[in-house]
Amino acid sequence: AQSVTQLGSHVSVSEGALVLLRCNYSSSVPPYLFWYVQYPNQGLQLLLKYTSAATLVKGINGFEAEFKKSETSFHLTKPSAHMSDAAEYFCAVSDLSGTYKYIFGTGTRLKVLA
Amino acid sequence: EAGVAQSPRYKIIEKRQSVAFWCNPISGHATLYWYQQILGQGPKLLIQFQNNGVVDDSQLPKDRFSAERLKGVDSTLKIQPAKLEDSAVYLCASSLALAVPTDTQYFGPGTRLTVL
Numbered sequence: 001a002q003s004v005t006q007l008g009s010h011v012s013v014s015e016g017a018l019v020l021l022r023c024n025y026s027s028s029v030p031p032y033l034f035w036y037v038q039y040p041n042q043g044l045q046l047l048l049k050y051t052s053a054a055t056l057v058k059g060i061n062g063f064e065a066e067f068k069k070s071e072t073s074f075h076l077t078k079p080s081a082h083m084s085d086a087a088e089y090f091c092a093v094s095d096l097s098g099t100y101k102y103i104f105g106t107g108t109r110l111k112v113l114a
Numbered sequence: 115e116a117g118v119a120q121s122p123r124y125k126i127i128e129k130r131q132s133v134a135f136w137c138n139p140i141s142g143h144a145t146l147y148w149y150q151q152i153l154g155q156g157p158k159l160l161i162q163f164q165n166n167g168v169v170d171d172s173q174l175p176k177d178r179f180s181a182e183r184l185k186g187v188d189s190t191l192k193i194q195p196a197k198l199e200d201s202a203v204y205l206c207a208s209s210l211a212l213a214v215p216t217d218t219q220y221f222g223p224g225t226r227l228t229v230l
Contacts, residue, residue, distance in 0.1 A: 009154075032215045043118070043205060043221035044157070051216040090156050094215040099170040101147065102219060104156030 002027040002093040004074075006105035014113045019063075019078040021108045023091035026072065032094040033074045034102065035065055039087045047089075050074060061085070086112045116140065118222035120206050126228045132194035135225045139187070139208030146183055147219060148191050149205040157205055163189065164212050193227075201229045 007022040025031050032051055036044040048059025055067045065076045076089060088109045092102040119138040127133050139146050145164050149157035160179065162170040165186040174181070178197070183189040193200055203226050207219040 034218075036221075041223070041226075043223045044207075045221070046218050049216065049218065092156075096215055099162055100213060100215040100217070101159045101162055101170055102157075104158070106154070106156050 001097060002031055002095055002103055004033070004091045004093050004103065004105040006091050006108050008108055009106065010109050010111065012111040012113060013081045015083055016080050019076070019081045019085065019110065021076040021089050021091075021110065023065075023074045023076065023105060024072050025074060025091075025093055027093065027096070029096055031096070033065075033067065034092040034094070035059065035063070035074075035076050036090045036092060037061075037087050038090065038107075044090065047076070081110075081112050083112050083114065086110055118206055118208055118220055120204075120222035120225055122225060123223065124226050124228075126230065127196055128230050129198055130195040132192065133196055133227065134193075135191045135204050135206075135227075137189045137191070137206030137222060139189070139206070140210075140220055143208035143210050143220075144186075144212050145209045145217075146189050147207040147209075148181060148189070149207065151203040151205055151224070153202070160191070160204075196227075196229045198229050201227055203227070 003026045034049045035047040048057045050067045058064045091105040148160045151157040163183040166183045181191045203224040205224045206222045209217045209219045211217045
């Protein structure tokens with residue numbers, strides 16, 4: 001069965017600093033991975049997804065993630081944080097056991113300091 | 115393109131009462147999902163429909179939760195009777211394809227349920 005683990009339930013960065021949100025996966029087969037962002041009182045919005053076409057995936061709002069099989073990781077990064085990036089971020093893996101539902105991590109709340 | 119619509123946005127009920135949530139997916143999307151998001155946790159799938167058939171309801175507490183997808187479009191999720199631990203945000207999502215692991219799921223704004 002597939003699963004994801006997000007290290008750090010809360011991350012704080014200064015405006016303009018590097019954003020690094022960690023996600024490690026567990027899967028016996030090549031996984032399909034997603035990063036979603038959730039702003040307060042809103043639904044989830046897709047930032048990017050890994051579909052095995054390229055290991056470095058670029059998403060919206062300047063975010064990108066790199067799939068590293070050797071480290072079983074899919075960390076989300078952004079070179080320079082903006083105040084508007086403050087939100088909760090979820091990593092998810094597609095369940096390949098049959099129905100392709102998403103299995104989500106517990107989320108990381110990003111705080112951006114002025 | 116209109117997104118996934120959900121109503122109501124907020125609901126407060128007392129335990130043992132019943133409640134229903136409504137979801138209208140993106141037009142043409144074959145697959146519809148209901149997730150439960152408890153505070154501090156990631157969303158957890160409750161039920162997944164492909165067109166109007168259920169493909170996964172393994173985590174749906176069937177003694178109190180029920181869901182249907184009428185004519186393969188709109189869906190309702192019902193809780194009867196509600197318990198305190200049902201307090202959560204209920205998210206509806208839809209995706210275009212049938213059984214594609216890389217397909218993007220589009221989420222609605224959610225319904226925040228508080229059970230007193």
